[in-house]
Amino acid sequence: RISWEKCTNDTFYLWEGLCTIAQPFSVLNVFCKTHSEAIKLIVLGLIGEAYIGYFIAACVLNFQRALALFVINCVVVFFVVYELIKRFWGKAIIKWFSPVGACFKGHWKWMKWYMHQIKLAILAGLVAWLVLDTSRRSEQLVSFAGVCMFVVILFICSKTHRAVSWRAVFWGLGLQFVLGIFIIRTDPGFQAFKWLGGQVQIFLDYTKAGSGFMFGNKLINEAFAFQALPIVIFFSCVMSILYYLGVMQVLILKIAWLMQVTMGTTATESLSVAGNIFVGQKTEAPLLIRPYLGDMTNSEMHTVMTGGLATIAGSVLGAYISFGIDASSLIAASVMAAPCALGLSKLVYPETELSKFKDMDKVDMESGEEQNVLEAASNGASAAVGLVANIAANLIAFIAVLEFINAALSWFGGMVDYPELSFQIICSYIFKPIAFMMGVSWDEAFLVAELLGTKIFLNEFVAFERLSVYKKNRIDGSDEWINGKKQWLSIRAETISTYALCGFANFSSVGIILGGLSSMAPHRKRDLANTVLRALLTGACVSMINACIAGILYVPRGEVDCISFLNGSIFNVTSYNIKTCCNELFGSMFIALPAQLLL
Structure with missing residues (x-):
């Protein structure tokens, strides 16, 4: 023992x-x-x-x-250097430049006069450039007239004409126009957004790994629900991770600061509209300013709703791209719409009250409650389930309702020997002048008007789906006219349509945004209900003005040299390009010798 x-x-x-x-x-x-x-x-x-x-x-x-x-390294280095300079030398830099500021204040009257002259000179230069540029293409002049028409309509609908902040209006339109010039006209801007759109497309294609594992490759290649909707979940997951890391907060704050400084808007409304570029209008963007919603003025509430209705959410961007819609145009349209929405909101519902949130320092962005990246990713994916269900339910319901409406209209039309009557035809006649004023040719305005009506009365998903059909017909080289109906749109009309459809401004979104904001500020429900229709009108007009800007600035790019193409031995372009080249080179023969061709 x-x-x-x-x-x-x-x-x-x-x-x-x-x-x-x-x-x-x-x-x-x-x-x-x-x-x-x-x-x-x-x-x-x-x-x-x-x-x-x-x-x-x-x-x-x-x-x-x-x-x-x-590019990623340049962006990261820029923000890191900026934050380091701001943290360690920010106060010293402000102190060094304080004598300059004091000098400006002492001569502010003259400085203001000089600034006014500079603004007039810039405006005169832009007008002269527009006149010279549009003189070569008449359709661009029509688009410019369209911008003026929509601004006048919104001014007529303004709640208080005398209180309109023209500074906000002109800066909003100016920033939109400058962004449009950079993105559409300049080669660096065009190539940058084309590259960005391509990278987004590549990134979203990784969704196929997850959806293919769940549903099989056959289903994701054939069914919309298994092809497009998983992209929404993936994108929501990524956005949640970026929000947890603080990347989204930095981007939104900087964009909001720029718009506030230039337009003189308040911190909360600038923050909300800037957030709408990246996140959705249902509840995501208002969550950025949730603690302040109850104390915001009616004009600020109107701006929050307008920003949500005039832009699209990053989470559904991938779904639109999956239709075949050009990614760079979608991204550009959402970015350009933000300052325009903020400016035109102040045209329709000017500020007549004293805001409590004029300075950005008084507003703090809420951070997520996640403890780590994995929890943020999981929460983002889970949060998208409701959005995916909402998209699927709305598409099923709206397409079914549209089919029923068309059947009913066809039945009524058949009574007077016009069985072709449909919802699309009615929308085409109603919105055809508007489509024409956006810069679309009269022959194509009928189809674009149909898309506009579908977007406003149903939703943008159905409209983008229809636009994708027209684009596929063009790329496949289908006949332009079949039984007297146009089968596809030109590239210019496609681009203008993409900008016009890029927004949530439709009647179904009114209920969504009203319900989301009312749940955050129940005592402001009556104020929200009184302003939401004005916000719907403003949001729709912002998208149409966006389309007008695209129409003014659009120039054909990447056109095929038909002679070199047809002489070459490698055919690596679309059927549409082949058909266009043949029509261009041999069209005169078809016109000049109809009798011989018939023989």
Whole structure:
């Protein structure tokens, strides 16, 4: 039998041995704690040096392949340097420039006059450029007249004409126009957004890995529900991660700051409209300013709703792209719509009350409650389930209702020998003048008007689905006219239609946005109900003005040189290009020699 004393002695010697072995680790632990900051800097320095070496090697080996990495690094470095300068030298820089500010204040009257002259000179230059540019293409002049028409309509519908902030209106339209020039007209801007759209398309294609695993490749290639709707879940997951990391907050705050400084709008409304570029109008963007909704003025509430109805959510962007809609045009339309929505909102519902949130310093963006990236990703994916169900339910219901309405209208039309009567035909006649004023040719205005009516009275999903059919017909080289009906749109009309449809301004969204905001500020429900229809009108007009700007600035790009193309041995373009080239080169023969061709 082992004695208790022996067990005690053995245990003591064992513990003493372990302590002897662990003594160096204890010393190491103390050393690490004492020099933790230095060790952290050394490790970060080594990682940084390794990454810089990797980055340089990637750029040297193939810069085109590393372009995305280069852009990401430039953006990150810019924001890091900006934050470092602001944190360590911000107050010193302000102090250094304070004498300049004092000098400006002392001569503010003259400075204001000079600034006014500079603005007039810039405006005169833009007008002169527009006159010279549109003189070569009459359809551009029509688009310019369309902008003026929509602004006049909104001014007529203004609640208080005398209180209109023309600074906000002109800055909103000006920022939209400048963004349009950069994106549509300049080669760097056009290529940048084309590249960005391509990267978004590539990124969203990774959804197929998850949806293919769940539903099988056959289903995701054939059914819309398994092809487009999983993209919404994936995008929502990514946005939630970016929000957790603080990336979205930085982007939204900087854009909101720019719009507030230029247009003189309040912090809350600028923040909400800037957020609408990235997140949805149902509840996501209003969540950014949820603590302040109850104390906002009616004009600010109107701006919040207008911003939501005039833009699209990032979560549904992928679904539209899955239809085949041009990604760069969708991104550009959403970015351009934000300042225009903010400016025109102040035209329709001017500020007549004293806002409590004039300064951005008084507004803080709420952070998520997630503890780590995995929880943020999971919450983002789960939150999208309701959105996906809502999209699917609305599409099923609206397409079924549309089919029923068309059957009923056909029955009524058949009574007077016009069985072709349909909802699309009625919308085409109602909105055809509006489509024409956006810069679409009269022959194509009928189809674009149909899309506008579908978007406003049903929803933009159904309209984009129809636009994708027209685009597919064009790319496949289908006959332009079949039984007296046009089967596809020109590239110019497609682009204008994309900008016009890019927004949530439809009657179904009115209930969604009203319900979402009312749940956050129940005591403001009556104010919201009184202003929501004005917001719907403003949001719809913002999308149409966006389309007009696209019509003014659009120039054909990437057109095929028909002679070189037909002489070549590699046919790597679409059937539409082949047909266009044949019509261009041989059309005169078909017109000049009809009798011979018939023979």
